[in-house]
Amino acid sequence: MSVYGTMSHRDGGVQYKSLGAHITAVDCIKFIARKQWFVAGSSDGIHVQEEAIKKKKIQRFRARVSSVTSLAVHPTKPYVLSSSYGGLIKLWDWDKGWECITTFEGEHSDVVCQLAFNPNDTSSFASVSNDRTIKVWGLDSPKSHYTLSGHSDNVKCLDFFTRDDGQYLITGSVDNTAKIWDLQKKTCILTLEVFRSPVIYVFSHPNLPVLITGTRNGIIYLWSSTDFRLRGILNILRGADVMGLACLMESRRVVIGQSHAISIVDIDDEETIGSKGDFESSI
Numbered sequence: 001m002s003v004y005g006t007m008s009h010r011d012g013g014v015q016y017k018s019l020g021a022h023i024t025a026v027d028c029i030k031f032i033a034r035k036q037w038f039v040a041g042s043s044d045g046i047h048v049q050e051e052a053i054k055k056k057k058i059q060r061f062r063a064r065v066s067s068v069t070s071l072a073v074h075p076t077k078p079y080v081l082s083s084s085y086g087g088l089i090k091l092w093d094w095d096k097g098w099e100c101i102t103t104f105e106g107e108h109s110d111v112v113c114q115l116a117f118n119p120n121d122t123s124s125f126a127s128v129s130n131d132r133t134i135k136v137w138g139l140d141s142p143k144s145h146y147t148l149s150g151h152s153d154n155v156k157c158l159d160f161f162t163r164d165d166g167q168y169l170i171t172g173s174v175d176n177t178a179k180i181w182d183l184q185k186k187t188c189i190l191t192l193e194v195f196r197s198p199v200i201y202v203f204s205h206p207n208l209p210v211l212i213t214g215t216r217n218g219i220i221y222l223w224s225s226t227d228f229r230l231r232g233i234l235n236i237l238r239g240a241d242v243m244g245l246a247c248l249m250e251s252r253r254v255v256i257g258q259s260h261a262i263s264i265v266d267i268d269d270e271e272t273i274g275s276k277g278d279f280e281s282s283i
Helices: none
Strands: 002-006 013-018 026-032 037-042 045-050 056-061 068-073 079-084 089-093 099-104 112-118 121-129 133-138 146-149 155-163 166-173 178-182 187-192 199-204 210-215 220-224 230-234 242-247 253-258 261-266 279-282
Touching (some): 026 068, 037 068, 045 068, 079 112, 121 155, 121 166, 166 210
Parallel strands (some): 068 112, 155 199
Antiparallel strands (some): 026 037, 037 045, 045 056, 068 079, 079 089, 089 099, 121 133, 133 146, 166 178, 178 187, 199 210, 210 220, 220 230, 242 253, 253 261
16 A cells, blocks of 8 residues: 655655555555544455554454455544445444444345445445445444435445435446436436446545546546536546546545556536546656
């Protein structure tokens, strides 16, 4: 695992440290800002790293699952959700020595690909799976509240967003579509079908009314979250899987993780259609 920081000039970024805590590949990683911890999941468990720049490892434990596929950090409570092969989801409490306090199982019939807490209702979260379903859960019960169905192939990614004070989900699938779900009506209200490749990452920009979708062939699509109109297309590294999307805090900049590269892109209010867009740096 490597830790990167950005520089003020356009030459790119600087790698601070390479952290060699794992003996197997890291499949997912989250940063807990209020604790200054990195939490990483791999096939040999969940690992916690404190003050990554100082390379000080505070604790390691192994979740009793075959492999960790996704992690989600609760915004206020000392909780981390993990998912794994076989449809298993676990809730961990780091204030209790990383005790597993709830197990959610028996509903997803295949790999759980991603988890996310609802930012407007932090007592609930959603999961997507290769069983082609989306499930919405509450922390008060090991059983899901309801299931959303509609994708015709594996569902790989999700994110929450708001529109006109309503709560929505965007999901991406191997069926080459992204879907918009109204969580009040519990139904799909729109299917985005412009893609020529599986949609493997979706992201709701926290500072702009923009939804971002990334595909397996490396194309980034920018959508309005108000009218769902396509606003732009970015082709920074065509053919390189989009592995992750994130926003720099209180910024219009988006970090795009692709196979063998990280790019930083400025998102403006105008439409951006082009082969590369306006990108700051590639690491």
